Amino acid sequence: MPEIAVVTDSCASIPEPILEELDISWVPYYIHRGEEVLRDLVTAKRDSFYRWLATAKVLPKTANPGPGDYLQVFQSLAEDRGFREIVSIHMTSKGSGAYQAACAAKSMVREILPNLKIEVIDTLNVSMCHGWMVIEAARAALEGKSLFEIVNLVKKMMPITKMIQTADTLKYLYMGGRIGKAKHMMGSVLHIKPLIGMKEGIIVPLGQARSRTSAYEKMIKMVEDVVGHMGRVKIAYVHAAAMEEAEKIKAIAETKLTCVESIFAELSPALGVHTGPGTAGLCYFPV
Structure with a gap:
């Protein structure tokens, strides 16, 4: 011990x-779903929660x-x-x-x-x-x-560990008040896949793509720009009810990077609620 x-x-x-x-x-x-109070990964399990979230008209609150x-x-x-x-x-x-x-x-x-x-x-x-x-x-x-x-x-x-993530739809960013109605409507029509990351503790936009494949290729290019071609990284492929998408990111990553350790990780409901089912991305650091 x-x-x-x-x-x-x-x-x-x-x-x-x-x-x-x-x-x-x-x-x-905590997840507040109407009058119901759930505990993340205790009474709010990933599979059942993401199935419900796909049909939700109002996002639950998290605390x-x-x-x-x-x-x-x-x-x-x-x-x-x-x-x-x-x-x-x-x-x-x-x-x-x-x-x-x-x-x-x-x-x-x-x-x-x-x-x-x-x-x-x-x-x-x-x-x-x-x-x-x-x-x-x-x-x-x-x-x-x-x-x-x-x-x-x-x-x-802390300064070298980076996240790059995309959402399948802008619906949940809109429902959560993170983007406006006009941007939501335009993004939905054009099938835009936003790329987001984190800088100094705040979520920031990293760009956008017109398809999932393009988004994943851009993700890996961003990592490659930091660590070099076939640079050594530890990498987690993260997703919300989208394991197949995480596997696609991994397939691209392994042609461009030396992945010393790889993990698949599904976002907890309290985190995934903000971008919704279909979210996929990666979290990495150079080694």
């Missing part, structure tokens, strides 16, 4: 077998875990499992309150367990970019690295 516990939340979208293998603790987000949710996990790790150090790793604070909630929980737990040391990290990233940092932190913990070394590892990954 590692001496340092690694905590994250469901929006990291890390596949369950990896969570179990690396002993990663996670806290579910990050509260300080009490993190406090419960921190206490359990210390009192039930004997951990004395914890690193808690979260998606960008510019898009979610999870980091702030975990910081509040850290202050609360200090009153109860003054000897428990907790480092809370705002990755300024999302999806499996956030997920990769959690995975590498957990691997470092299993190798016996110190809390200081693990925090530095994550901080070094």
Whole structure:
């Protein structure tokens, strides 16, 4: 067992077998669907949720875990499992309150367990970019690295871990208020596939394409521009109810890049709700 516990939340979208293998603790987000309150990946399962989302007329609201949710996990790790150090790793604070909630929980737990040391990290990233940092932190913990070394590892990954993603339709970006009606209508008529990424913790447009294939080729070209032809990367192919599309991205990537490690990861419902079923993309970092 590692001496340092690694905590994250469901929006990291890390596949369950990896969570179990690396002993990663996670806290579910909330999804408010009308009067119904769901917990991400607990009562909101990927398959059934995305089937429902394809028919939804109004998007559900999502909310990050509260300080009490993190406090419960921190206490359990210390009192039930004997951990004395914890690193808690979260998606960008510019898009979610999870980091702030975990910081509040850290202050609360200090009153109860003054000897428990907790480092809370705002990755300024999302999806499996956030997920990769959690995975590498957990691997470092299993190798016996110190809390200081693990925090530095994550901080070094933050500026070089990148997401590129496209949506099958602009419908969910429009329903969520992220684009206007005119852009939604024009994009739908022209079958535009927007490419989005993240810069300094904020979602930014990276371009657009007129077909999925073109979008995927542009994605890989963007990665190639950073790491070079056949550059070495660790890469996660992310999707929302679109495994076949993720496999297409992988097929292109493997002709242009040296993929040291590849993972398929389906977005958690609390994350996928914003771009909808059919979303596909990648999260990578050079190695």
